[in-house]
Amino acid sequence: MTNETLKGLKIAILVEEGFEQVEMxxxxxxxxxxxxxxxxxxxxxxxxxxxxxxxxxDEFPVDVALDHAKPQDFDALLLPGGVLNPDALRMEPKAVAFAKAFFDDGKPVASICHGPWTIIETGAAHGRRMTSWPSLKTDLKNAGAEWVDQEVVVDQNLVTSRNPDDIPAFNRETIKLFSTARGRRHVA
Known part of the structure; x- marks a missing residue:
């Protein structure tokens, strides 16, 4: 049975080589x-x-090359984890700027596992309550976040989870948060 909770919403999934497959x-x-x-x-x-x-x-087709992607064309952002993926994204100025634009516009963002490395780079971790893969605990604390060991954490317009075992809770809270995104995309 299909749920139409997010009908009409456009979601960007920002990834680089090495994202954790199941987390995307x-x-x-x-x-x-x-x-x-x-x-x-x-x-x-x-x-x-x-x-x-x-x-x-597996390999997945890229729908929109980052060079042509516009945050204003999307309602929300998903940041999967994996170690290689967010480590590469946080070193890519265009990727950081793309992710930062969602926070600047108050759009919802969901990030799992190592995905918060990209969030740290945007400056949006500061002052937030977050979770992640345990090895990011110190990184998040140093970025001004309160790190907690919970399967899913929702803080304002951000959902975070720790690992693939948390995906059911992550999906539930992501859909709930993303359903608030209506009307936030700038339609040209």
Whole structure:
């Protein structure tokens, strides 16, 4: 049975090589089933490759190259984890600027596992209550966030989770938060 909670919403999924496959595929599936239109945005132009726990995973087509992506064309942002992915994104000024624009506009953002590394780089972690993969605890604290060890945390317009085991709770809270995004996209 399809849920139409997010019908008409456009969701950007910002990824680079090495995103954790399940942390993109499962949330994307839940968002699509809720009626959203999801688009993979990447510094890669044609395909981006996932990491599947201990080995390289599948390749996915890039829907919008980062060079052509406009945050105003989207209602919300999903930042999957994986170690390689957010580490590369936080070193890419255009990726940081893209993610920062969602926070600047008050649009909802969901991030899991190592995904908050990109959020730290935007400056948006400061003053927030967040969770992540445990190794980011000190990074988040140093960025001014309050780190907690919980399966899912919602703070204002941000949902964070720790790892793939948390995906059911992450998806539930992401859909709930993203459903508040109506009317935030700038339609040209």
């Amino acid at each position: 595929v499962e949330p994307r599936k839940a968002l699509d089933e809720a009626g959203a239109e999801t688009r993979i945005v990447s510094p890669r132009n044609k395909h981006v490759r996932a990491w599947d726990f201990t080995k390289w995973g």
